[in-house]
Amino acid sequence: MLPSWLMSTGFYSSTEQRRVRNVLRDLVRSRELLLDLIWKDLRVRYRYALMGFVWAVVEPVALMFILTFIFTRIFPRDDPRFAAKLLCGLVFWQFLATSLSEGTRSLVDNRNLVDKVHFPREIIPLATVGNCLVNLAIGFVILLIVHLALRGALGFALVYFPVLFAIQFLLVSGLTMLLSCLHVYYRDVGYIVNVAMIFGFYATPIFYELEMVRARINPAGWLYRLYVLNPMVELVTAYRQVLFENRFPDAALLWWPCAAAAVCLIGGVSIFRRQSPLFADQL
Amino acid sequence: MAIIEVENVGKRYRTKRGGRVLLGRGGLGSMLRGHRTQMFDALKDITFSVDAGESLGIIGANGSGKSTLLKILAGVTIPTTGRVIVHGRVASLLELGAGFHPMLTGRENVYLNAGLLGMRHAQVDAQFDEIVEFSGIGDFIDNPVDTYSSGMHVRIGFAVAAFVNPDIFLVDEVLAVGDEAFQRKCRQKIGELREQGKTIVFVSHDLGTVSAICGRVILLRKGRMITRDSPRETINFYLRQVGAEASIHEFSAGAIDVIVCDGRVSVFHKRKEVSAPAGFQVQVQSMQRWHLSMEADWEIVERHPDGCKARGRMPRLPLTHVWDLRIEDGSVKWTVSMECEENVSAEGIEVNLFLPTRYTDWTYGDLSGAFPELAPSDLTWTPIVSPDLACTEAGALPASGEEALAPVLALVTERKPYARVQWTNSDYVTGCRVLQVGGRVPDVDSPLQKGVHHFATIEIRFQSTAAELLARAQARREERTLTAGGLSAFFERGAVRFSYEDQPLTSDPHFYNSISIGHLWDDGPNLQWASAEKRANRIEVSGESRRFPYRLHWGLEAVAGGIAVDIAIEALEAFDVEEYHASLCLRPEYSRWETAHESGAFPDFDPSQDDWRHVNREYAAGTWAKALSSSLPSVMFEVTSREAPFRMTAINTGYHQNARVLQALRVPEAGPLHLTPGRHPYFRGIVCAGSEVEA
Numbered sequence: 001m002l003p004s005w006l007m008s009t010g011f012y013s014s015t016e017q018r019r020v021r022n023v024l025r026d027l028v029r030s031r032e033l034l035l036d037l038i039w040k041d042l043r044v045r046y047r048y049a050l051m052g053f054v055w056a057v058v059e060p061v062a063l064m065f066i067l068t069f070i071f072t073r074i075f076p077r078d079d080p081r082f083a084a085k086l087l088c089g090l091v092f093w094q095f096l097a098t099s100l101s102e103g104t105r106s107l108v109d110n111r112n113l114v115d116k117v118h119f120p121r122e123i124i125p126l127a128t129v130g131n132c133l134v135n136l137a138i139g140f141v142i143l144l145i146v147h148l149a150l151r152g153a154l155g156f157a158l159v160y161f162p163v164l165f166a167i168q169f170l171l172v173s174g175l176t177m178l179l180s181c182l183h184v185y186y187r188d189v190g191y192i193v194n195v196a197m198i199f200g201f202y203a204t205p206i207f208y209e210l211e212m213v214r215a216r217i218n219p220a221g222w223l224y225r226l227y228v229l230n231p232m233v234e235l236v237t238a239y240r241q242v243l244f245e246n247r248f249p250d251a252a253l254l255w256w257p258c259a260a261a262a263v264c265l266i267g268g269v270s271i272f273r274r275q276s277p278l279f280a281d282q283l
Numbered sequence: 284m285a286i287i288e289v290e291n292v293g294k295r296y297r298t299k300r301g302g303r304v305l306l307g308r309g310g311l312g313s314m315l316r317g318h319r320t321q322m323f324d325a326l327k328d329i330t331f332s333v334d335a336g337e338s339l340g341i342i343g344a345n346g347s348g349k350s351t352l353l354k355i356l357a358g359v360t361i362p363t364t365g366r367v368i369v370h371g372r373v374a375s376l377l378e379l380g381a382g383f384h385p386m387l388t389g390r391e392n393v394y395l396n397a398g399l400l401g402m403r404h405a406q407v408d409a410q411f412d413e414i415v416e417f418s419g420i421g422d423f424i425d426n427p428v429d430t431y432s433s434g435m436h437v438r439i440g441f442a443v444a445a446f447v448n449p450d451i452f453l454v455d456e457v458l459a460v461g462d463e464a465f466q467r468k469c470r471q472k473i474g475e476l477r478e479q480g481k482t483i484v485f486v487s488h489d490l491g492t493v494s495a496i497c498g499r500v501i502l503l504r505k506g507r508m509i510t511r512d513s514p515r516e517t518i519n520f521y522l523r524q525v526g527a528e529a530s531i532h533e534f535s536a537g538a539i540d541v542i543v544c545d546g547r548v549s550v551f552h553k554r555k556e557v558s559a560p561a562g563f564q565v566q567v568q569s570m571q572r573w574h575l576s577m578e579a580d581w582e583i584v585e586r587h588p589d590g591c592k593a594r595g596r597m598p599r600l601p602l603t604h605v606w607d608l609r610i611e612d613g614s615v616k617w618t619v620s621m622e623c624e625e626n627v628s629a630e631g632i633e634v635n636l637f638l639p640t641r642y643t644d645w646t647y648g649d650l651s652g653a654f655p656e657l658a659p660s661d662l663t664w665t666p667i668v669s670p671d672l673a674c675t676e677a678g679a680l681p682a683s684g685e686e687a688l689a690p691v692l693a694l695v696t697e698r699k700p701y702a703r704v705q706w707t708n709s710d711y712v713t714g715c716r717v718l719q720v721g722g723r724v725p726d727v728d729s730p731l732q733k734g735v736h737h738f739a740t741i742e743i744r745f746q747s748t749a750a751e752l753l754a755r756a757q758a759r760r761e762e763r764t765l766t767a768g769g770l771s772a773f774f775e776r777g778a779v780r781f782s783y784e785d786q787p788l789t790s791d792p793h794f795y796n797s798i799s800i801g802h803l804w805d806d807g808p809n810l811q812w813a814s815a816e817k818r819a820n821r822i823e824v825s826g827e828s829r830r831f832p833y834r835l836h837w838g839l840e841a842v843a844g845g846i847a848v849d850i851a852i853e854a855l856e857a858f859d860v861e862e863y864h865a866s867l868c869l870r871p872e873y874s875r876w877e878t879a880h881e882s883g884a885f886p887d888f889d890p891s892q893d894d895w896r897h898v899n900r901e902y903a904a905g906t907w908a909k910a911l912s913s914s915l916p917s918v919m920f921e922v923t924s925r926e927a928p929f930r931m932t933a934i935n936t937g938y939h940q941n942a943r944v945l946q947a948l949r950v951p952e953a954g955p956l957h958l959t960p961g962r963h964p965y966f967r968g969i970v971c972a973g974s975e976v977e978a
Contacts, residue, residue, distance in 0.1 A: 010369075010370070010371045010372035010373075010401075010449075010450065011368075011369070011370055011371075012358050012367070012368070012369040012373065013366065013367070013368045013369075014355065014358070014361045014362055014366045014367040014368070015361075015366045017358070017361050018361070032398055032403060032404060033398045033399065036394065036395050036398045037395075040384060040387060040391070040395055043386070043387060043391065044384055044386045044387065047386045047387075047427075048386070113399065114359075115359065116357075116359060116375065117357070117359065117375065117399045117400070118357050118358030118359055118373070118375070119399060277360060277361040278360060278361065279360075280354060280359045280360040281296060281360050
């Protein structure tokens with residue numbers, strides 16, 4: 001049973017709508033709606049496809065095979081676990097990329113809801129993130145299977161995954177809210193995000209590793225400093241350390257993603273909350 | 284307890300709405316260049332509260348802010364200023380099935396939509412079958428919604444909303460969709476919800492439904508809230524201003540509101556509508572057809588907070604109405620003019636002030652009386668008082684139970700000389716009292732010349748109470764009243780009413796005269812009478828015949844014992860008179876008569892008799908006649924002219940006129956009387972009333 005302040009009371013005051021401190025309470029109150037929306041998106045996404053949910057598995061696997069083929073046959077690597085490493089980067093990158101690009105547009109795409117019904121607006125971008133979470137879960141299972149198939153071992157360090165992922169999840173949630181809010185006002189944001197995601201794919205160690213970058217460019221130089229500003233650089237490297245080296249990732253890798261996640265989350269949530277009561281006017 | 288509280292709510296939008304681009308107009312570029320976006324107030328200063336269980340209707344033209352207000356109540360958007368507090372769960376039927384996703388099945392959408400309206404899965408499970416049954420969707424519930432017809436879409440949407448069981452329903456134009464059977468079902472459901480004590484906020488253009496459902500109605504006009512005391516009055520206020528924006532102007536000052544809308548003026552005093560729904564209008568008759576000002580193409584050319592100037596181009600006449608309206612010192616001043624582009628053959632012009640039948644009494648100059656009740660048999664307009672060209676003021680008094688309705692006094696200050704004031708009862712269907720200012724356009728003014736014609740300025744006042752209006756008419760009456768002892772005589776256009784100590788002695792047509800010229804009787808009341816002049820105990824007044832070339836000069840004088848009547852005739856050209864008389868028509872209570880030669884009783888009125896019948900036998904000339912009654916003082920009618928002999932007769936009128944008549948008739952023995960131009964004596968007599976009562 002939930003405490004009474006988390007239950008819906010049916011009290012509404014227009015002046016309370018912009019208060020940031022109410023966010024958590026509102027989200028808990030409408031948790032069922034959030035799950036409904038995630039479920040709705042999933043149903044809608046695969047409804048008229050013959051293979052249905054199978055596509056959620058096929059998509060990341062196909063992408064992995066394409067990239068593995070390119071980097072083992074055309075640009076050969078001497079790493080036997082390359083496919084697993086690639087998939088490890090890919091799965092977590094895809095979560096960020098799809099969350100951001102779809103989440104940015106989510107408010108506009110759901111304008112028929114935003115325009116007509118009162119509910120915490122945060123639910124809409126969060127539902128998109130939650131939707132990508134399902135894909136991530138599928139991708140993660142595939143990752144583990146591939147990892148085992150390539151004779152990798154599953155160690156105790158697997159428990160660090162949730163910690164790392166919590167950082168990424170908060171980062172993605174905060175960014176999605178910020179961008180979706182901006183997108184309501186300036187529809188250019190959606191295109192900017194798309195371009196940034198293409199760039200980000202190469203600026204993140206997905207089909208290469210951080211060490212290769214360190215070996216090629218001066219770690220003290222401005223280019224490297226700029227490169228590591230992408231929190232996904234540290235996060236992907238940390239994921240790989242956990243999975244392949246079976247240890248807690250380097251602490252030095254973690255402080256920047258944590259800081260970025262905190263900034264994005266606080267900024268995203270508060271800006272979103274301040275603006276959300278007026279979204280209906282802009283859509 | 285108030286379940287919805289709306290305090291000083293205002294909503295301001297940028298004029299350029301919708302998603303913006305960074306670089307275009309209204310985007311970053313303009314912001315950097317310092318261009319300010321224009322703001323537009325969709326709502327301004329809205330304050331009201333709704334109690335639990337109450338039904339509130341919101342009406343208004345398109346773009347008046349209804350939907351914005353409803354969105355604010357629904358929490359979809361928040362107000363720019365002020366605040367809204369809602370103590371209860373709200374289900375907005377803003378757009379039914381808004382959250383429906385076309386690719387999901389009806390079932391999935393029901394859960395989703397109910398969730399959006401704040402319902403839990405368990406609750407939906409419990410009511411799912413009822414929802415489906417109410418919607419009448421049947422087996423289609425498991426088909427995707429995009430296979431539904433639009434009616435089914437709305438039906439399932441309404442069914443969900445109706446069953447989520449919130450405290451407050453916001454309903455926006457939803458009943459317009461769906462077939463008649465479903466609409467009826469919806470109304471029934473809304474009725475049920477009301478009975479369950481749910482609060483309903485209803486936005487609709489269907490004013491019939493609004494007045495049926497809502498106990499209170501708010502009218503929005505250009506984002507401002509207008510309320511009246513009852514839903515009916517609010518709806519009427521709205522109906523008076525339906526039309527193109529360019530042709531409507533609403534202005535107010537003090538207790539008066541005026542709406543000028545498409546050739547019709549509606550006047551409100553203390554927020555109560557004074558004019559009838561038809562308002563005040565002007566009509567012009569041309570080629571036997573009446574052209575109404577409401578047919579014209581109107582435009583408000585000047586707008587002021589307390590007045591306006593409007594122009595209305597008639598579609599079938601080369602004529603433009605030009606109205607100037609203003610509120611001055613608590614009265615409405617309406618100047619009616621016409622601008623003719625070329626000569627217009629106009630036969631008649633009428634300014635019609637339609638007033639509701641709740642006005643039951645009238646004053647007209649110095650006269651006053653009660654309007655006859657309108658009966659279904661009234662198919663045409665009937666004049667209430669015979670028109671008097673000299674009269675320029677008329678009042679309407681509300682029925683005794685209608686304290687809220689203000690007594691109206693209309694004054695015609697400037698006018699065309701032929702524009703007379705007249706009280707008329709309209710036909711039963713129109714159901715109005717009509718104060719008409721106008722009349723036939725005389726030949727000298729016809730056709731209306733090219734140019735601007737000022738027709739009349741009408742001032743409508745509200746300051747006086749009913750008693751003051753009556754006193755005003757009474758004071759005017761004094762001008763034409765003489766008293767001698769207990770007997771008083773009141774001259775009214777060719778007739779004299781006699782009364783004794785406020786007890787009327789005469790009945791219609793009272794004391795009057797009539798002349799037979801060429802076998803046509805010309806009655807005194809039909810003459811064109813000028814206003815009376817009163818000097819001490821004498822009244823002098825003259826009237827001109829409309830048919831024959833003569834004038835009558837009446838002199839009434841209070842003398843000891845009675846009222847002397849002195850009538851002279853002024854021939855304007857030579858003509859012959861066959862006979863003439865002066866008659867005193869008495870009330871039917873008089874039962875006996877006496878002349879110098881004989882006496883007798885008036886016979887009872889015979890229902891089959893319609894003409895006047897002599898009751899005396901002797902036609903010899905006499906000087907007096909007398910009537911007696913058991914309840915009224917006796918009346919003596921004496922001829923004092925010695926120039927010519929008069930026959931004194933007693934007459935019973937027809938059954939319907941119901942009067943006893945004492946008549947002084949002159950029939951020249953030697954053929955018709957030839958009158959040469961100049962003034963001739965006509966009749967001189969005296970009417971006395973005594974306390975003598977029939978034995």
